[in-house]
Amino acid sequence: MTAALKPDMLQTRHRATLDRALEAIRTREFWSPHPEHPKAYGETAGADGKAAFEALLGGRFELDQPGTDGYTGPTETSPYGIELGVDYPHADPDVLLPAMRAAMPAWRDAGPETRALVCLEVLSRISARTHEFAHAVMHTSGQAFMMALQAGGPHAQDRGLEAVAYAYAEQTRVPGQASWSKPQGKRDPLELSKSFTAVPRGIGLVVGCNTFPTWNGYPGLFASLATGNAVLVKPHPRAVLPLAMTVKAAREVLTEAGFDPNLIALAAERPGEGLAKTLATRPEVRIIDYTGSTAFGDWLEANARQAQVYTEKAGVNTVVIDSTDDYAGMLGNLAFSLSLYSGQMCTTPQNLLISREGIATDAGHKAYDDVVSDLAAAVGKLLGDDARAAALLGALVNPGVKERLEAAPGLGEVALASRAVAHPEFSGATVRTPVIVKLDGAKPDAEAAYMSECFGPVAFAVAVDSTADAVELLRRTIREKGAMTVGGYTTSPEVEQQIETACLEEPAQLSLNLTGGVYVNQTAAFSDFHGSGGNPAANAALCDPAFVANRFRTVEVRRQA
Amino acid sequence: MTAALKPDMLQTRHRATLDRALEAIRTREFWSPHPEHPKAYGETAGADGKAAFEALLGGRFELDQPGTDGYTGPTETSPYGIELGVDYPHADPDVLLPAMRAAMPAWRDAGPETRALVCLEVLSRISARTHEFAHAVMHTSGQAFMMALQAGGPHAQDRGLEAVAYAYAEQTRVPGQASWSKPQGKRDPLELSKSFTAVPRGIGLVVGCNTFPTWNGYPGLFASLATGNAVLVKPHPRAVLPLAMTVKAAREVLTEAGFDPNLIALAAERPGEGLAKTLATRPEVRIIDYTGSTAFGDWLEANARQAQVYTEKAGVNTVVIDSTDDYAGMLGNLAFSLSLYSGQMCTTPQNLLISREGIATDAGHKAYDDVVSDLAAAVGKLLGDDARAAALLGALVNPGVKERLEAAPGLGEVALASRAVAHPEFSGATVRTPVIVKLDGAKPDAEAAYMSECFGPVAFAVAVDSTADAVELLRRTIREKGAMTVGGYTTSPEVEQQIETACLEEPAQLSLNLTGGVYVNQTAAFSDFHGSGGNPAANAALCDPAFVANRFRTVEVRRQA
Incomplete structure (x- = not known):
């Protein structure tokens, strides 16, 4: 040939x-x-x-x-x-x-x-x-x-x-050929030639x-x-x-x-x-x-x-929000993570765990309600312009996602309502902003919601009793439901250690204190592992x-x- | 601590x-x-x-x-x-x-x-x-x-x-720590520090x-x-x-x-x-x-x-016997392989495939019956002295092996009968030499015998129509029953290639033309793989x-x- x-x-x-x-x-x-x-x-x-793509449409x-x-x-x-x-x-x-x-x-x-x-x-x-x-x-x-x-x-x-x-x-890792010679004392050595083939x-x-x-x-x-x-x-x-x-x-x-x-x-x-x-x-x-x-x-x-x-x-991806020295950066980073591709990534955070007692930040103490409303405002601001929103959100991939989004307000108090976005180019596109729903982590009916994957632009702001409670819930969520990603925000070395230990033990991939242009839902080949292969979300890592x-x-x- | x-x-x-x-x-x-x-x-x-071992007996x-x-x-x-x-x-x-x-x-x-x-x-x-x-x-x-x-x-x-x-x-294979810096054109690069832990x-x-x-x-x-x-x-x-x-x-x-x-x-x-x-x-x-x-x-x-x-x-281990330039060496090598630990190794050959038309050797053409009787003689000679036989055979590990050995003569014509060996030290030891049974590869009732693992000192000398037939049976045996080892004896490069291809495709570990002090049933760590992990005998290789x-x-x- x-x-x-x-x-x-x-x-x-x-x-x-x-x-x-x-x-x-x-x-x-x-x-x-x-x-x-x-x-x-x-x-x-x-x-x-574009022309090459369009030439494929409507044909065999x-x-x-x-x-x-x-x-x-x-x-x-x-x-x-x-x-x-x-x-x-x-x-x-x-x-x-x-x-x-x-x-x-x-x-x-x-x-x-x-x-x-x-x-x-x-x-x-x-x-x-x-x-x-x-x-x-x-x-x-x-x-x-x-x-x-x-x-x-x-x-x-x-x-x-x-x-x-x-x-x-x-x-x-093995050579194609090897020579093997085993000494036999005064006798001649035993000698073999060996070939190894990947099949x-x-x-x-x-x-x-x-x-x-x-x-x-x-x-x-x-x-x-x-x-x-x-x-x-x-x-x-x-x-x-x-x-x-x-x-x-x-x-x-x-x-x-x-x-x-x-x-x-x-x-x-x-x-x-x-x-x-x-x-x-x-x-x-x-x-x-x-x-x-x-x-x-x-x-x-x-x-x-x-x-x-x-x-x-x-899987169900969690972010533990304990404290931060860059409150605005944290909100902006999370807002982007929730919005990118309308939350339709296997790596998008779903459950944001926040202590009812609020969190310490560089902008002062923030109550649970403050954090949630400030995050809602950050998402609202990020997606305020339709053209920019559409370029970030993309479209809902299928009717199932739209149904889950529309059902989400029934799960708890809506902190940020989803809105329909007009796409500047495609009038038939289904474009929606994320919904943020407040849930009480201690209530059984809330648990049914946050302990299931709600794939799409739906985030739950889950009020927990303490950061220790959050870490325990994180651990249980990974073990029972799996997680492709975990996020954490904290200025406390002890809390950082607790979150890290939970991720080592379950195991899951952890991003800490992201406030800039790297997001918890994005990984880079050759450097980051996608999934751990050690929890129910995936049996292998990429x-x-x-x-x-x-x-x-x-x-x-x-x-x- | x-x-x-x-x-x-x-x-x-x-x-x-x-x-x-x-x-x-x-x-x-x-x-x-x-x-x-x-x-x-x-x-x-x-x-x-010996004293340390004996001190353990009869105690907690x-x-x-x-x-x-x-x-x-x-x-x-x-x-x-x-x-x-x-x-x-x-x-x-x-x-x-x-x-x-x-x-x-x-x-x-x-x-x-x-x-x-x-x-x-x-x-x-x-x-x-x-x-x-x-x-x-x-x-x-x-x-x-x-x-x-x-x-x-x-x-x-x-x-x-x-x-x-x-x-x-x-x-x-991954470092414990890595620094990651992604250029962003005129803006500052994105920078992360990463740690990797084997868990x-x-x-x-x-x-x-x-x-x-x-x-x-x-x-x-x-x-x-x-x-x-x-x-x-x-x-x-x-x-x-x-x-x-x-x-x-x-x-x-x-x-x-x-x-x-x-x-x-x-x-x-x-x-x-x-x-x-x-x-x-x-x-x-x-x-x-x-x-x-x-x-x-x-x-x-x-x-x-x-x-x-x-x-x-x-698994069912096969040796394809096509031809040899060291007939005595081949017989001696096979006799040892069949005898070592009374054939109770997962790597012991069970089926010896020999053309009905006989094989070419350095000692002239040998008919199927000649090969089988010469092998029987080689085993008999190797195990002729009781003390030496016991040192090679060891004892039958459990009554199941003894039962299979005793049932083997009913499967076909006995080329070499098993005999009881008196152990020089332990009068209660059950020591038996191997039985070699002749089977016609074309007969369905024979197939039921040679296509099952008969774990213990039982070898089948299977008469096949040709070496091509032998290679095809080898292939089918590995695929359906699995094999830890495959042996081959041939002086023909074409036949060698055919056996090798069968082992690459099924896949199984192959030893060719062993006539000296290395045996098909022995592997050396660091060099030989034990099993392929690619056929039904084992899903992993050691x-x-x-x-x-x-x-x-x-x-x-x-x-x-």
């Missing part, structure tokens, strides 16, 4: 980037090869990306996959009100899965470095089309354009590259989510591919396009590099088909990456017993050695030397 | 050994700090060890553990016919498990290096008592003395040290086995302990003593090092209690290491859903990063800088 992408070309293009990524995951310093600024992609990138998305037995029909409606109308090929697993398995031996034999470099080429092709992906992510997730560009583009690409770096590192488990199934199709999809996708597995991508039916584009780009690169494109394929589903269940229990599927509801995550863990299952499920080390096995062949 | 074992003392004693182990797992070259030769332990070690094995609510009564009878009569404390989990959890924070805070060095001190104390452990392993497993000394002593200690090295390596999952439960209490128990025990977890050891009721001695030694070292001894505890059970099921589903138990039957391993995987479960279960990386989680705390 003549490959257009030759190994030396891949080396020249990407080996230095791989090495830099390997260094970054060791030092955890800031690094990214993927620019965040829209203008970094070139003069015409904005217009070109062709993928030259084996086993295509029809089309899904359009399943996506933009949260901004426009019809996407894209029609995806539908696959017969009985044809597609064997074709994917047949593609694997050559990919295995290519070795960890070539696999990593091919993955980096895929990521660089996607990076070059960041504007096009931004529109696709925006109109499936409801993220505002700038967030769709950054979180759906460079940040997702960073998480993909991070997974490739971990996969490469773990696969190369894939099988087909990795990626079950995508509605809110972050690329960001949550790329780590598992690239981790499985880089460790030699084939990858089948089953997108959320409302967020197919960004992953279909990803699959198509990857198939093109694989072909150019001389590999079988069936190492990656799309499994789009027809409305109501429930395809994930069918695929998840196929014997060929040996790895599953899933982001979504706890109910289906639990189902996968219980039923897909032939596979390694990595799940990110629901990205650590455990996330990749069991996606392959090492086969040793011993020969007498 | 005044600790007798101070950190600098542990550093001086063990840091160089830890570094050497870290190097060995990278290079996979031969290395071991634990001598195999009995005389290496000193002039009086043999007599001292005291462990100062919380929650002791009585004693188990003696549950162990030596396969050599002597009563051990040791009475172990029985624990109330409702008292013991909370005490173990309470011991964990200080162990977590001690960090990966101190934990590793304390584990190395435990191993060095055990190493110094290798002769005593040899008797304890011999009289619970039935291993012959020399094997009990080597496999139960230095080899088990090597596997424990290997697990400590992997645990240390994986916990130190334990909870209590690790080790469910021990009858045949290799220390060798199979130490990897999980030390991997969990070194990653900050507390470890509860539930030994097989017929092989308690070696693990009780291990727990006692570890508790002493932990105390001397200033830690709570309840970081490790014994959970011996009363006859018929079924304690493993009770413990395995306790919420405090977050990790389980199990070696034993497929039925109970499957039960654990299905029911202990709150825990990471590492299992080694039944020892690789995946075996340790998910026993802890990394908690990050971010602070605005």
Whole structure:
């Protein structure tokens, strides 16, 4: 086979980037090869990306996959009100899965470095089309354009590259060959030559989510591919396009590099088909990456017993507000965290725990009611202008979020009411500001509210008896409900220690005293871990050695030397 | 607390050994700090060890553990016919498990290096008592003395040290602290200080086995302990003593090092209690290491859903015999493999696949019948002298093995009959030579025999149509039944390639053309992987990063800088 992408070309293009990524995951310093600024992609990138996206609408998305037995029909409606109308090929697993398995031996034999470099080429092709992906992510997730560009583009690409770096590192911990010589006293030593080969488990199934199709999809996708597995991508039916584009780009690169494109394929589903269940229990599927509801995550863990299952499920994120030396900074930081993408991030804080006795601040003592009303005012001010609000909030991703938002005032006293925001460009967009509801932490009916995930722009200001009470509630919330993030504000070293100990013991990822431009709901690849993998919100962290080390096995062949 | 074992003392004693182990797992070259030769332990070690072992017999094995609510009564009878009569404390989990959890924070805070060095001190104390452990392993497993000394002593200690090295390596892949500075164009950079802490999952439960209490128990025990977890050891009721001695030694070292001894505890059970099921589903138990039957391993995987479960279960090990340039060497090597510890190793070959058309050898063409009868003769010669036979075979570990051995002649034509061997020292020992049964691979009733694990000194010489047929059967056997080891004999590069490909694809660990002093059923820590973790015989390999990386989680705390 003549490959257009030759190994030396891949080396020249990407080996230095791989090495830099390997260094970054060791030092955890800031690094990214993927620019965040829209203008970094070139003069015409904005217009070109928009045109490329629009050209896809209302048409068939062709993928030259084996086993295509029809089309899904359009399943996506933009949260901004426009019809996407894209029609995806539908696959017969009985044809597609064997074709994917047949593609694997050559990919295995290519070795960890070539696999990593091919993955980096895929990521660089996607990076070059960041504007096009931004529109696709925006109109499936409801993220505002700038967030769709950054979180759906460079940040997702960073998480993909991070997974490739971990996969490469773990696969190369043993040498390819070793000589073994065991002394036998006066006799000749026993001598063996040994070879070690990283081998894939099988087909990795990626079950995508509605809110972050690329960001949550790329780590598992690239981790499985880089460790030699084939990858089948089953997108959320409302967020197919960004992953279909990803699959198509990857198939093109694989072909150019001389590999079988069936190492990656799309499994789009027809409305109501429930395809994930069918695929998840196929014997060929040996790895599953899933982001979504706890109910289906639990189902996968219980039923897909032939596979390694990595799940990110629901959680309840807490911020303990004990005291601060920057009251205005704290309010501004929290207001932004609650508003970004209408609170539709798995990392958005939900429960703000505040002592009934109030808190000490640089602006004097603030009663519980003061803190809540000042936070409400900060959110109100942040989102006072419709155009600015829409650019921060994005749109509600689906009707379920709107229903929860509308039901929230019934849960307690409303400290800040949600309001509808007119979108400057898309009249059909459902844009809402967050609601803040006051709850008494001691009341059982309030507990039913704050001890459940209320996914969307709903925050609970929970009055507790003391900070010690808050830390105890934090601990119980993580243990019983899980948490992707924990925040804390305190000027007391003792309280800081208590919060930190709770997070070490449960375990959960903690951000302390954020008052500037870093938010509890944002993590940076190569430096921050997303989730701990040690509480009910997720059984894996993005990205650590455990996330990749069991996606392959090492086969040793011993020969007498 | 005044600790007798101070950190600098542990550093001086063990840091160089830890570094050497870290190097060995990278290079996979031969290395071991634990001598195999009995005389290496000193002039009086043999007599001292025997006396120490005998002093334990017929008495109470005291462990100062919380929650002791009585004693188990003696549950162990030596396969050599002597009563051990040791009475172990029985624990109330409702008292013991909370005490173990309470011991964990200080162990977590001690960090990966101190934990590793304390584990190395435990191993060095055990190493110094290798002769005593040899008797304890011999009289619970039935291993012959020399094997009990080597496999139960230095080899088990090597596997424990290997697990400590992997645990240390994986916990130190991220720095303890990092500074993160993200450029913001003309504005000040965003700056965070970050700390990363390896935190334990909870209590690790080790469910021990009858045949290799220390060798199979130490990897999980030390991997969990070194990653900050507390470890509860539930030994097989017929092989308690070696693990009780291990727990006692570890508790002493932990105390001397200033830690709570309840970081490790014994959970011996009363006859018929079924304690493993009770413990395995306790919420405090977050990790389980199990070696034993497929039925109970499957039960654990299905029911202990709150825990990471590492299992080694039944398998069917195959040797493909295609051709050889050292016929005598091959026969001698196989005869030894079948005889060692009466075939009671999870790595012992069971199915020898030989073409009906015979094989090419340096001694000319050998028909299927010739190969089988020559192998039978080689085994017969190896075990011709009773004293030598007993020293190689050891004793049958339990009545189940004897029953299977006695039933084996009913499965096909007996090529080599088993015979009873008189043990020179222990008249009550049940010592048997292996039986070799000829089976026709094409016959369905034969398939029922060779496609099941027949644990013990039973080997099947399976006649197949061709080597291609053998490779296909090898593949199917690994996939459906699992395999800890695969052997192959061939002079053909094509056949070698076919066997290797089968092992890469299923996957399984392969030894090719062993004719000297290395046997398919023996692996060396730091260099060889035990199991692949990728077929039904075991879901983990001893020892690789995946075996340790998910026993802890990394908690990050971010602070605005």
